[in-house]
Amino acid sequence: MSEALEDTGETGIGAPVRRREDLRFITGNGNYTDDLNQPGQLYAVFCRSPYPRARIDGIDCDDALAVPGVVAVYTGQQMVDDGIGDLPCGWMVKSKDGADMLSSPHPPMAATVANYVGEPYALVVAESLQAAKQGAESVYADFTELHVVVDLATATASDEIYEGIPNNLAYTWALGDEDATRMAFAKAAHVTTMDLTNNRLIPNAIEPRACLGMFESATGDYTLYTTSQNPGLERLVLSAFVQVAPEHKLRIVAPDVGGGFGSKIFIYAEETAVIWAAAKANRPIKWVAERSESFLADAHGRDHITHAELAMDEMGRFTGLKVQTTANLGAYLSTFGSSVPTYLYGTLLAGQYKTPNIYVEVQGAYTNTAPVDAYRGAGRPEATYVVERIVEQAARELGKDPADLRRMNMIQPEEFPYETPVALVYDTGNYEASLDKALDIIDYAGFEARRAAAAEQGKRRGIGFACYIEACGLAPSKLAIELGAGVGLYESGEIRVNPTGSVSVFTGSHSHGQGHETTFAQVVSDKLGINYDDIDIIHGDTGRMDFGLGTYGSRSLAVGGSALVAAADKLIEKGKKIAAHMMQATPEQVTFEDGQFTLQDSNQSMSIQEVAFASYVPADYPEDLEPGFAEKAFYDPNNFTYPAGTHIAEVEVDIETGVVSLEDFVAVDDFGHIINPLIVHGQVHGGVAQGAGQAIMEHGIYDEYGQLQTGSMMDYTMPRADDLPDFKVDTTVTPCTHNPLGVKGCGEAGAIGSPAAIMNAITHALGIKDISMPATPEKVWRAIGGNS
Amino acid sequence: MKVTLTVNGTEHAVEVPANTLLVDLIRVNLQLTGTHVGCDTTQCGACTVHLDGRAVKACSMLAAQAEGAHVTTIEGIGDPENLHPMQAAFREHHALQCGFCTPGMIMQAIDLIDNNDGLDSQTIREGLEGNICRCTGYHNIVRAIESVANAS
Numbered sequence: 001m002s003e004a005l006e007d008t009g010e011t012g013i014g015a016p017v018r019r020r021e022d023l024r025f026i027t028g029n030g031n032y033t034d035d036l037n038q039p040g041q042l043y044a045v046f047c048r049s050p051y052p053r054a055r056i057d058g059i060d061c062d063d064a065l066a067v068p069g070v071v072a073v074y075t076g077q078q079m080v081d082d083g084i085g086d087l088p089c090g091w092m093v094k095s096k097d098g099a100d101m102l103s104s105p106h107p108p109m110a111a112t113v114a115n116y117v118g119e120p121y122a123l124v125v126a127e128s129l130q131a132a133k134q135g136a137e138s139v140y141a142d143f144t145e146l147h148v149v150v151d152l153a154t155a156t157a158s159d160e161i162y163e164g165i166p167n168n169l170a171y172t173w174a175l176g177d178e179d180a181t182r183m184a185f186a187k188a189a190h191v192t193t194m195d196l197t198n199n200r201l202i203p204n205a206i207e208p209r210a211c212l213g214m215f216e217s218a219t220g221d222y223t224l225y226t227t228s229q230n231p232g233l234e235r236l237v238l239s240a241f242v243q244v245a246p247e248h249k250l251r252i253v254a255p256d257v258g259g260g261f262g263s264k265i266f267i268y269a270e271e272t273a274v275i276w277a278a279a280k281a282n283r284p285i286k287w288v289a290e291r292s293e294s295f296l297a298d299a300h301g302r303d304h305i306t307h308a309e310l311a312m313d314e315m316g317r318f319t320g321l322k323v324q325t326t327a328n329l330g331a332y333l334s335t336f337g338s339s340v341p342t343y344l345y346g347t348l349l350a351g352q353y354k355t356p357n358i359y360v361e362v363q364g365a366y367t368n369t370a371p372v373d374a375y376r377g378a379g380r381p382e383a384t385y386v387v388e389r390i391v392e393q394a395a396r397e398l399g400k401d402p403a404d405l406r407r408m409n410m411i412q413p414e415e416f417p418y419e420t421p422v423a424l425v426y427d428t429g430n431y432e433a434s435l436d437k438a439l440d441i442i443d444y445a446g447f448e449a450r451r452a453a454a455a456e457q458g459k460r461r462g463i464g465f466a467c468y469i470e471a472c473g474l475a476p477s478k479l480a481i482e483l484g485a486g487v488g489l490y491e492s493g494e495i496r497v498n499p500t501g502s503v504s505v506f507t508g509s510h511s512h513g514q515g516h517e518t519t520f521a522q523v524v525s526d527k528l529g530i531n532y533d534d535i536d537i538i539h540g541d542t543g544r545m546d547f548g549l550g551t552y553g554s555r556s557l558a559v560g561g562s563a564l565v566a567a568a569d570k571l572i573e574k575g576k577k578i579a580a581h582m583m584q585a586t587p588e589q590v591t592f593e594d595g596q597f598t599l600q601d602s603n604q605s606m607s608i609q610e611v612a613f614a615s616y617v618p619a620d621y622p623e624d625l626e627p628g629f630a631e632k633a634f635y636d637p638n639n640f641t642y643p644a645g646t647h648i649a650e651v652e653v654d655i656e657t658g659v660v661s662l663e664d665f666v667a668v669d670d671f672g673h674i675i676n677p678l679i680v681h682g683q684v685h686g687g688v689a690q691g692a693g694q695a696i697m698e699h700g701i702y703d704e705y706g707q708l709q710t711g712s713m714m715d716y717t718m719p720r721a722d723d724l725p726d727f728k729v730d731t732t733v734t735p736c737t738h739n740p741l742g743v744k745g746c747g748e749a750g751a752i753g754s755p756a757a758i759m760n761a762i763t764h765a766l767g768i769k770d771i772s773m774p775a776t777p778e779k780v781w782r783a784i785g786g787n788s
Numbered sequence: 789m790k791v792t793l794t795v796n797g798t799e800h801a802v803e804v805p806a807n808t809l810l811v812d813l814i815r816v817n818l819q820l821t822g823t824h825v826g827c828d829t830t831q832c833g834a835c836t837v838h839l840d841g842r843a844v845k846a847c848s849m850l851a852a853q854a855e856g857a858h859v860t861t862i863e864g865i866g867d868p869e870n871l872h873p874m875q876a877a878f879r880e881h882h883a884l885q886c887g888f889c890t891p892g893m894i895m896q897a898i899d900l901i902d903n904n905d906g907l908d909s910q911t912i913r914e915g916l917e918g919n920i921c922r923c924t925g926y927h928n929i930v931r932a933i934e935s936v937a938n939a940s
Contacts, residue, residue: 007880018879025887026875026894028822028862035821130805206826206834206922207888258824258888259922291827513886513923678882682924686885689925713831713920721916721926726909750925 005678011525011532013741016678019518021511030256033210033225038284041212042071044274045132046287047122047139048296049114052150052368052706053161054143056112056121063138064124069131073139074123074277076109084108084276087267088241089333092484093342096174096361102165104366106332108242108272113146115161115331116370117707118296123273125285148368148706152305152328155365161331168366170329170338175346175422176359184320184357188311192394198382199773200303200328200700201693202716203375207258208289209298211271213278220249223543224275228254229264229510230550233487235542237267237335244276251543257512261690262374263298264512265552266335270297295711300700301375303328304341304382310355310390316398318355318409323386326363330371337373338364343483344379344471344553350420351387352431352467352644353409358421368706374552376690376751380470388466388756393769402760403439406467407432413734424471426642427737429670434732435467438646438668441728450650459652461663462765466756469644472745473558475637491555492546493563494632495524495571499616501609503528503535506632508548509560510540514683514747516556519675523561523741527568528608529595546632554745557675558641558736565740566633574631575611581622582606582614641736641744645669647688647753649761658781660696660762666728667753672736672744680746684729687750693719694751695758696775717774793854795820796864802851810854811835811846814861822862822891826920833919836892837861843899845918862891865898873936874898881932885923893919897933907937 005016024030061073086106093101110121122139126132149158149168156167185191211226222245228234231252239247257264270287278285289297304327311320327341346360391409395402410431411418418426447463454461474480477488492508505524509516517537525532538544548560576587579597583590583604591598598605606614614621615629650664667684674680697717701709710716735742755773762775771783791808792801795818802817814820814837825847826834835847838860866872874894877883884890893916900907900915907915912933913926921929 019882021887022879022884023868025884025890026862026871026878027866027868028820028891029868030822030887032821032824032888034825204922205886205888206832206920207824207886208826256887259886261922288825291829291832515885682882682885682928685925685927686923687925690922712829713827714829718920718922719925720920721930722910722913724913724926726930727925727927 011522013522013526013675015522015676017518017522017676019515021515021517032207032256032258033212033227034288036212036225036255038212038214041284041286042125042127042281043129043132044285044287045124045136046120046270047124047136047141049110049117049119049121051114051143051145052117052148053146054114055146056110056114057142057144059122060140063140064135067131067135067138069127070135071125071127072281073135074273074280076107076111076121079109079273079276080107080111084244085242087269087272088237089338090335090486091339093171093173093338094484095171101171101338103170103333104162104165108269116368118293118370120269120273123277125277125281150367150369150702150704150706152303152326152365152367155367156326156363161366161368165366170333170364170366172361172363173342174361177357177421178359181320181322181357181359185309185311185322188319189314190312190398192310192390192397194308194390194393194770196306196308196386196389197772198302198304198385199694201301201375201698202295202700202710203261203263203298203301204294204718205259205261205263208291208294209264209268209270210288211274212284212286213275214284215279215282217282222250222275222279223253224271225253225255226271227257227264228252229257229260229512229552231510231540231542232508232548233550234267236487238272238275242272244272254510254540260512261376262301262378262552266299266373291713292711295716296708297370299334299371299373300330301372302382303372306386308386308390310394312394316400316405316408318353320357321349321355323349323360326365328367328369328372329364330367330369332371334371334373337371340374340379345383347422347424348380348383348469348471349387349422351384352411352469354411356421360422369702376687377748378553380748381752381755384466384468384752385756388468389759392465392760402465403435406465407435425639427639428734429642429644430732430734431467431644434645434668434670437730437732438648438666441668441730442648442650442664442666454652458656459654460765461650461652462761464649464757464760464764466647466753466760468647468753469642470748470752471640472554472643473637473641474553474555475559475640477636487549488636489549490634490636491560491563492548492632492634493560493567494546494630495564495567496630497571497608497612499613501534501612503530505535505537505564506545507537507539507560507564508545508550509556510551512551514551514556515676515679519557519679520561520564522675523564524568527565528571530608554747557741557743558739558745559635559637561741561743562637562739563633563635566635567631570631570633571629574629575608577622577625578611578615579606582620638738641672643669643671643744643746643749645749645753647757649754649757651758651761651765653762653765653780655784658777658784660775660780662692662725662758664725667750668730668732669746669749670732670734671746672733673742674731681729683746684750685727687748688727688754689719689724691751691754692724692758695755695773699774789852791851791855793857793859795859796861804851806852808851809847810849810851813851814846820861820863824888824891826889831920832889833896834889834892836895836919838895838899843896862894873939877932877936881928881935883924883928883932889919889921893921893929900933901936901940909934
């Protein structure tokens with residue numbers, strides 16, 4: 001463990017505090033949804049379509065209902081008949097001609113037509129899980145198979161899946177100046193072109209999705225425990241759009257959640273059907289996904305086909321970038337499915353560079369596959385993959401060092417704020433600083449010697465770069481709503497200093513591995529000068545906290561943490577009034593530092609705990625001030641944050657077998673200020689591992705008939721411990737200029753930079769232009785001349 | 789059928805259907821929910837427990853196969869006031885994030901330490917082949933296990 005990460009006992013901002021949540025997880029005392037049970041609960045099993053597209057002509061439930069223990073069978077049609085609405089997509093994307101995107105109907109469970117393998121069409125509830133499974137086996141649906149659209153490359157030229165959605169296109173979205181970009185290409189001294197695929201990924205959080213729905217008939221109260229990254233949003237959608245229950249009667253609890261990576265953001269059929277059925281059956285109902293259901297019915301990620309062209313002048317300066325992408329949306333628009341390949345993708349195509357002219361066009365295509373939505377990075381890994389692959393290729397074509405070509409084109413520190421041609425304003429950064437540090441750590445100068453040593457062992461060694469940028473802390477609400485977002489992008493936070501001086505903090509963010517219970521307590525402790533151990537962070541329960549938007553897009557600290565700072569500032573202001581009154585002064589004469597309100601030019605001071613107590617026992621108290629010492633804030637950022645950095649991979653390819661070994665990986669990231677470096681390093685490690693998985697192992701594959709061929713952990717390869725090296729992680733710091741903590745977000749960077757870096761290293765090792773992800777041994781072996 | 793086994797030092801005689809999996813006996817009948825189910829098919833290792841001193845995957849064996857056995861689960865190796873060295877090392881090295889794979893990882897890691905001498909980083913990585921962590925990239929898990937190996 002490096003010196004910087006040693007536990008010094010410090011608990012403020014910047015200290016590598018050991019996580020408080022660990023104690024329950026390492027002792028088996030976590031509180032995950034499947035660990036919860038209710039007296040009298042029923043068990044749910046879903047009937048799922050075995051066909052990628054089929055009309056449901058009828059469902060015979062008689063045999064299922066005859067299974068001992070089966071209580072009821074509910075169908076998709078019954079939900080529709082009950083007035084349950086479609087699962088909505090939360091972002092209205094417009095086509096370049098101004099037309100609204102075309103949404104397919106999306107009932108929670110298929111009612112008349114099932115559109116992907118694994119789509120639920122009925123729900124069996126029973127006294128035991130075994131009875132529910134037997135019941136589900138005994139439901140007979142009469143399906144008529146319909147033609148299917150599976151292949152993304154031909155999807156827009158295939159017969160329509162949905163009436164009224166020509167060419168299976170939800171939208172053709174564009175961003176940038178097409179004419180100016182065309183002119184740049186007309187004048188270019190050199191043009192590099194690439195055709196790239198971004199492989200479909202299946203998230204695979206190790207905790208499968210689960211839920212437990214309850215209804216109190218006496219009060220009309222609904223409670224839904226569910227594996228959600230954003231319980232506030234879940235409640236809003238289920239009440240306002242799906243109309244399962246009124247918002248004030250619906251409580252969503254996301255207890256300990258075992259990983260999300262995006263896949264638990266979305267509002268799914270299963271929890272919608274379970275909470276609806278719990279009221280119909282008037283019994284608690286529990287559902288836990290089996291892994292095969294996770295593969296079939298969790299939203300998948302990525303899945304792009306892209307043609308890109310980069311124009312350069314005679315010096316190698318980038319003058320134009322044209323990108324044409326077809327993005328697979330799956331069978332339905334998932335909660336944020338429309339925004340991921342558009343606003344979270346096209347806007348990042350400037351990367352770290354001063355490319356003056358950029359034009360991107362994205363076709364969002366329906367196919368008869370599972371819906372595709374945000375997965376760690378969400379659009380930004382896809383953008384980075386395009387930019388960093390084509391830049392590396394350009395360097396090879398120009399005979400330039402790939403680090404030098406990047407450096408020549410990077411936005412310089414003095415050029416911030418920098419407005420890109422694709423609608424973002426980067427507030428700050430120092431891209432060369434992270435590049436230089438990464439080159440130093442990897443020992444770039446020593447690469448040729450390492451390459452020669454590998455060659456002696458019959459291995460081909462390659463090195464690859466990715467200088468990524470991402471936009472995090474999605475914001476501001478006004479802009480997002482103008483661009484089609486259905487909700488705001490602020491976050492809520494409340495700090496209650498209790499009468500005894502302990503503190504209860506409520507946040508609309510949700511932690512499912514990120515360690516907020518530790519880092520948010522560090523922030524509040526630092527701001528209020530209250531002992532870290534006296535501060536409790538409470539999240540994940542709409543019955544306890546204000547409306548919030550949850551955790552995704554590396555937003556929790558930048559937005560949710562900033563909300564807590566804003567609430568702390570309000571508390572300090574109120575505390576000054578109380579302290580001033582008690583010290584017979586004016587609030588302007590009182591300063592606050594390290595938990596003490598001090599009267600200037602005196603030796604008089606009061607602790608924040610004394611002030612809190614006085615506010616709850618207001619005997620000697622300002623007349624015009626409310627009692628109590630609790631404040632809340634909703635923080636709406638002014639801009640995105642822009643984490644950026646350099647990732648460098650070194651690989652060795654065994655030319656006999658085609659096996660790629662990731663030998664070394666350096667990540668130098670600029671996340672702005674860091675609250676807890678221990679946790680930040682861990683986030684990078686995990687992100688890099690998922691990116692390495694995308695580059696060399698993971699691929700969600702449907703066959704031509706629409707059946708998922710990678711439906712288990714035996715078929716869908718994920719990185720295991722012996723597939724990965726130790727990672728070398730370091731940081732540089734340019735503080736974010738527009739949030740009070742100067743933070744940017746660190747959750748996704750690893751997954752954003754690493755695929756491009758690793759693929760650049762593999763193609764460098766092999767001396768080829770491209771090989772599609774994942775670079776499996778078979779593909780690599782064929783690429784280097786193995787028999788085909 | 790009745791299955792008699794010792795779990796975390798306590799003998800239990802549990803009436804279960806014959807097709808009950810060991811992990812369900814542990815989680816449902818004994819309410820020891822620290823042992824998790826991640827994949828149902830022995831791929832992920834979240835359900836790893838010790839059966840007569842060796843790490844096994846409880847999702848893929850019948851409860852009846854544990855008749856007469858001594859089973860140790862994550863709850864049986866330590867508690868917050870008295871952590872097992874491996875539990876303490878996982879916390880010290882930030883070897884967990886969401887915590888879902890963690891009990892299985894820790895049980896597998898203890899098995900590795902107990903049954904190997906002179907563990908190095910590569911041996912540890914190979915020894916974790918049967919346990920998937922989706923959060924940590926394994927880096928800190930390897931560090932945690934190394935620290936226990938070096939201390940013992």
